[in-house]
Amino acid sequence: MSGAFTAASAVRRIDERTWAGEIALGWDIGGNADGGYTLAIAARAAAEAAGKPDPVTITAHYLSPGRPGPVRVEANVVRRGRRFATVAATLASNEGPVLALLGSFAELGAYEGPERVDAAPPRLPAPEDCYLLEPTETLPPPFMGRVELRLHPQEVPFAGPAGPPRVSGWFRFPGGEPVDPLGLLVAVDAFPPTVFRAGLPVAWTPTLELTAHIRARPQPGWLRCAFTTRFITGGFLEEDGEVWDSSGRLVAQSRQLALVPRG
């Protein structure tokens, strides 16, 4: 039984290098499909091309907003190694290219070797004590009906005084659909922009580029997520993300470069 995310990001192979998919209704923010979701569609095709399931490191450059409707993914295997396969791909709609992707895929799993973590998961009140972002037709956007976000009550955008550009909270898919490594691509781009907390004008904050490292397959359950921006300079801002699973393990790291909203 496939969940709503898996169905909405499904692709069908057309030929050696081409896949067909669809940007589904309801995954948008102000009419533009969520960037993590759009990337997941392209990544699913790229993983098939790679013959390996997990995007260990994947980068998307966003070329134009994705709108609901059919899309085509062209994927080329740049190198196929024993452990990693590297794929370059583009996702295009009938109007033109939406994103370009470069990713290295592998099978995440058993590993024995040194481990060292100099960080801890974000401290969050229990999900039921956090702020549930519910979808509306405008803001919060329809996309919030496709994911379940519960924000740290002291980091809710538009509520309370401006604070440091940080947003944290819980993430899961509705209906108990597990978040797999492709689902993590949605998690790293699902939260409201950190800059909405910084007293900047609330406006479209277009992502130029997003890179995600998928570090492990998540255990079932809520994911703890935290996003921080330290540099709003020269018209650009970065947003650094971390996603931790219910076992307390980091499962994804992300960074995106976005344009400062013009207000």
Place this chain on the structure above:
Amino acid sequence: MSGAFTAASAVRRIDERTWAGEIALGWDIGGNADGGYTLAIAARAAAEAAGKPDPVTITAHYLSPGRPGPVRVEANVVRRGRRFATVAATLASNEGPVLALLGSFAELGAYEGPERVDAAPPRLPAPEDCYLLEPTETLPPPFMGRVELRLHPQEVPFAGPAGPPRVSGWFRFPGGEPVDPLGLLVAVDAFPPTVFRAGLPVAWTPTLELTAHIRARPQPGWLRCAFTTRFITGGFLEEDGEVWDSSGRLVAQSRQLALVPRG
């Protein structure tokens, strides 16, 4: 008058999509060309293809070690916009592909808008009080003759007790060659791996992927650099870098994903 870096990363256009270049002697670490330097060769060709000079955000996936000798860069403009041009490229030697790249290029410059920085440049003793990494035929590698690195004296690998996986120090090109945005691609991959400080076996730490955001053109003078690793897990580690110029401005942010050395 072009400096040694500019000369060693020069490319010559062969046709619409193809450039010729060379991995020069002396830019290697144990026989393998420095990843930032190799990326700079490919980025120079990609910038020409883009018709815009600065790699605002650029990602390389490393496919095989680069050895001295001729290389070929194939670059395709994925989208040419008013402000940004996005290019996908590969750099290959006669033996096969060395790296794949995806980058968005623009002209960095004047911008007026909100700025906010929640970070400070690394605190470093004066360059003359730092540890000069001088090249040898083994370790420190020949590459250290192409750049000038001065490490924080308390963060010198192999000296003193193991510490947190952090390395910081000063960077410049020898002979007064200015560090331009392409030179910053060398700066973000020039320092010894942070894990050499963490008590892990000192061994080849292959970079799988490197992403750099070039946030501004550096002012002349020494660059302050800091690199940190927080997660050594599942056989992977990330290394986060920051480069600040002499005016106290962040000029580059980087993150790479590398394989934990096997000892």
